Amino acid sequence: MPVTVAVREVGTFTKLADKTTIPGDPPRRLNTRADLYGRLAEPLDLTLGFENYKDEGMGDKFQSLFDYLKKTSKPGTSLEEVVGADFVSNRRNLHIFARSPYEKNKKMQEIQAIKQNGVIFLCDKAEDVEDTSLPYGYKFEQYMTLSEEGYTRSKYEKVSNATCSKALFRTSIDSGKETIKVLYAAEIDAIDRAGNFVELKTTSNNYHKWLQYNSLSEYLQSYLGNIKYIIHGKKNWNEQKVYRTDRVWTHEIPKMPVTWNKTTCFEALFGILQRIKSKLEYDDEALVVRIERGEEITFDPRIGSSPKCRLSSSTVGIRADRVLMKRCRCLFSMCLLRLHHKLLLCAFLKVHWLWRIWHIILVHSRHVKTAEH
Numbered sequence: 001m002p003v004t005v006a007v008r009e010v011g012t013f014t015k016l017a018d019k020t021t022i023p024g025d026p027p028r029r030l031n032t033r034a035d036l037y038g039r040l041a042e043p044l045d046l047t048l049g050f051e052n053y054k055d056e057g058m059g060d061k062f063q064s065l066f067d068y069l070k071k072t073s074k075p076g077t078s079l080e081e082v083v084g085a086d087f088v089s090n091r092r093n094l095h096i097f098a099r100s101p102y103e104k105n106k107k108m109q110e111i112q113a114i115k116q117n118g119v120i121f122l123c124d125k126a127e128d129v130e131d132t133s134l135p136y137g138y139k140f141e142q143y144m145t146l147s148e149e150g151y152t153r154s155k156y157e158k159v160s161n162a163t164c165s166k167a168l169f170r171t172s173i174d175s176g177k178e179t180i181k182v183l184y185a186a187e188i189d190a191i192d193r194a195g196n197f198v199e200l201k202t203t204s205n206n207y208h209k210w211l212q213y214n215s216l217s218e219y220l221q222s223y224l225g226n227i228k229y230i231i232h233g234k235k236n237w238n239e240q241k242v243y244r245t246d247r248v249w250t251h252e253i254p255k256m257p258v259t260w261n262k263t264t265c266f267e268a269l270f271g272i273l274q275r276i277k278s279k280l281e282y283d284d285e286a287l288v289v290r291i292e293r294g295e296e297i298t299f300d301p302r303i304g305s306s307p308k309c310r311l312s313s314s315t316v317g318i319r320a321d322r323v324l325m326k327r328c329r330c331l332f333s334m335c336l337l338r339l340h341h342k343l344l345l346c347a348f349l350k351v352h353w354l355w356r357i358w359h360i361i362l363v364h365s366r367h368v369k370t371a372e373h
Contacts, residue, residue: 001176003266010168017162019063027165028145043241046136057161085181089122098269114286196228204237
């Protein structure tokens with residue numbers, strides 16, 4: 001059956017340095033100054049403003065998403081109603097699933113899935129570590145967006161990724177009579193005067209190399225983020241200076257001479273989500289999706305060479321060595337929805353997954369607790 005993917009925006013917010021949010025904040029306005037487009041008379045120097053730069057944007061798994069939900073949910077609404085979807089994820093996981101038929105990454109991709117309170121949470125198992133390289137793309141974003149006051153930003157402005165703009169999406173993926181819904185947040189670089197989301201990227205690839213190496217990734221990222229068009233900052237491979245900017249419309253990318261098919265990608269996305277959903281019938285069940293180049297996608301309820309997980313009606317039983325358990329670093333992603341002040345405390349969700357080991361050692365989560373005051 002043909003698969004359709006309908007991306008619906010729920011709202012926008014600013015993620016602050018402490019991972020709390022300002023709901024309703026729009027992305028930065030795109031700078032439409034004519035001399036910033038086409039061949040540039042003065043190249044944009046991407047090396048400015050990095051004095052004492054530090055990666056402060058890492059570590060936001062579901063924290064800002066749930067903070068937004070907490071602040072925008074109506075009193076008396078349950079967690080399941082607030083989420084309104086089968087899955088909670090980030091855009092990257094969906095991107096990995098969709099491009100899996102054309103996977104070129106030799107490194108295995110692992111996505112953990114755990115069901116809690118009727119909702120399946122998808123968690124990227126890759127470690128979120130500080131990026132010590134200089135992200136020149138952030139500087140390009142500064143050049144191409146306006147200040148909060150609506151002015152061109154100084155080229156000497158300090159670069160920081162402590163805050164960013166995000167949009168929340170509730171996307172429906174349909175095949176025949178079955179619909180799968182996913183709630184996720186995605187960073188948005190800019191918004192134009194017409195209210196369209198815009199992606200800003202730098203590249204040193206020519207057109208043919210871009211088609212071969214970047215077109216699929218940028219199309220999926222843009223489509224799943226409801227991005228109308230991408231603005232490319234062209235630079236030489238040996239110099240961090242943008243000498244030209246060009247616009248690429250998202251809907252035009254699949255019509256170019258690419259070596260992939262968007263229908264195949266959407267079918268893969270639906271198929272993987274459908275299999276996860278069918279395998280996780282009850283709360284506390286968990287599995288790992290493994291995607292590797294040239295290999296069949298696996299849905300593994302086992303923990304490496306450990307005994308198999310015993311899937312019962314409500315729990316996943318895992319025998320794990322206590323020494324290894326102590327070595328695990330657990331990341332807790334909590335959602336606390338205050339549904340009525342001093343009367344009802346509801347929907348306390350704790351998604352608890354493990355990492356910094358080769359495989360998952362333990363998945364444990366607590367049930368949502370409700371208490372009336």
